Amino acid sequence: MKTLGNYINGQQTPSKSGRLGPVYNPATGAQSISVALSSADETRTAIASAEEAFKTWSKVTPLNRARVMFKFKALLEQHADEIAEMITNEHGKVFSDAKGELTRGLEVVEFACGIPHLQKGEHSLNVGRGVDSMSLMQPLGVCAGISPFNFPAMVPMWMFPVAIACGNSFVMKPSEKDPSVPLRLAELLSEAGLPDGVFNIVNGDKEAVDVLLTDERIQAVSFVGSTPIAEYIYATASAHGKRVQALGGAKNHMIVMPDADPNQVVGSLMGAAYGSAGERCMAISVAVCVGDEVADNLVEKISKEIDGMRVGPGVGLPEEAHMGPVISKEHCAKIKDYITIGVEEGATLIRDGRDFVYPGNENGYFVGPTLFDHVKEGMRIHNEEIFGPVLCVVRAESYQQALDMINAHEYGNGTSIFTRDGDTARQFCEDVQVGMVGVNVPIPVPMAFHSFGGWKRSLFGPLHMHGPDGVRFYTRMKTITARWPTGLRAGAEFSMPTMK
Ligand code: NAD
Secondary structure: OOEEOEEEOOEEEOOOOOOEEEEEEOOOOEEEEEEEOOOHHHHHHHHHHHHHHHHHHOOOOHHHHHHHHHHHHHHHHHOHHHHHHHHHHHHOOOHHHHHHHHHHHHHHHHHHHOHHHHOOOEEEEEEEOOEEEEEEEEEOOEEEEEOOOOOOOHHHHHHHHHHHHOOOEEEEEOOOOOOHHHHHHHHHHHHOOOOOOOEEEOOOOHHHHHHHHHOOOEEEEEEEOOHHHHHHHHHHHHHOOOEEEEEOOOOEEEEEOOOOOHHHHHHHHHHHHHHHHHOOOOOEEEEEEEOHHHHHHHHHHHHHHHHOOOEOOOOOOOOOOOEOOOOOHHHHHHHHHHHHHHHHHOOEEEEOOOOOOOOOOOOOOOOOOEEEEEEOOOOHHHHOOOOOOEEEEEEEOOHHHHHHHHHHOOEEOEEEEEOOOHHHHHHHHHHOOOOEEEEOOOOOOOOOOOOEOOEEOOEEOOOOEOHHHHHHHOEEEEEEEEEOOOOHHHHOOOOOOOOO
């Protein structure tokens, strides 16, 4: 069976750690490859390679750094189908969704192509008489990224294109559950002309991560994953003097007001709740209906839509499925446990995905689309992140009650409101305690030239990913104040000197 190793100093580098992790095809449940779980020493070797490469990469002109990104973008487009199929085979999401993920990552590469413009710094003439002031935005050094399983292409690309284009070198630790795509990205970066050692990949688990959090050569750590690990990453790396952005879990609510367009609500909600089997940090997992009539209508319509959904493997079907399997056997069992908990807590189970089996793929990690009504605050299925195809409908008596529910929740990643009333929408945008807000848009993921990040326990650290915050995160400012004594200019006078 094929074993994936690391990518260090521009080369595939087999691991000698002796520890391996299995990688499965979630649609079949069969192991497809193994991935190395690297040792602390191997991680240090990757850092050393990045440290060496930084010395020259940071001196390459910004325009030439950006040109590597232009070539990388072209290669990503050329290999899009191949990469999307790799995503589907290891993650499980359907092929068109995998291509969508790749596009959202590629858009950050496009943003990185324009970084010379954003890294220009500032200049003031005559802050004092004959004194000028300028600020430089310089790269930090070696930066590290640690990514989750649910976006094996996009989330690493939230990080390294911006870091590298700013002049840093990088060590990436991808999820050990779907590691093939990041390695392929590393190969394409080399093909695009990135010098050896600027981008390195260490596959592994906590052993590799702990080195990245504590080694003094690492200047900054970007993390995306679950909240308990995000909190650990933030605390540990900060205590070791690094700047950190650690994005955590989510529970995203969508308010449905009585004046919302019902068809628009249902269409939006189906994709937002069940797309990628609910394994998106911006998935809508709670629909908060203002009024019983709104809830009754919505539950009826969503149930009908669920009955027409195609669930199955992400590639190879004559007509593509709407939703594929979830990532692992353990996660599949955890989601089903949450459904049982919801029933025990007293919520009304309208559609039950626990018994779903895809014929011929009996060992695949499938959960059918699930719908709960009469979910209440305080229930675990409302309070905790399930990260599966489970939509909870909560009934609120008023807009204010719906808003208070969102603001009281521990997470604050994304949210949306569906209404035709501009005044309600405007007030919602101002008052909601959430980092990314949609108005009649179900998954308000900011574009690459804006920044992505939640509030509360969905993000630890002050700066969001990519966009202007990404450039701020991966550069540090140096301000220079300069006065020059009278020089050659004054000395080079050719007229007869006179008393001034
Ligand atoms: P995870 O926290 O289990 O793993 C994320 C990364 O941390 C992986 O690379 C993993 O190897 C590493 N890791 C795991 N345990 C560790 C430990 N004890 N010490 C050090 N490193 C450790 O997350 P996951 O299951 O891969 O991804 C799903 C989670 O990610 C969900 O909670 C989801 O909401 C979140 N997520 C958040 C965002 C966001 O933007 N806020 C985006 C995508 C995913």
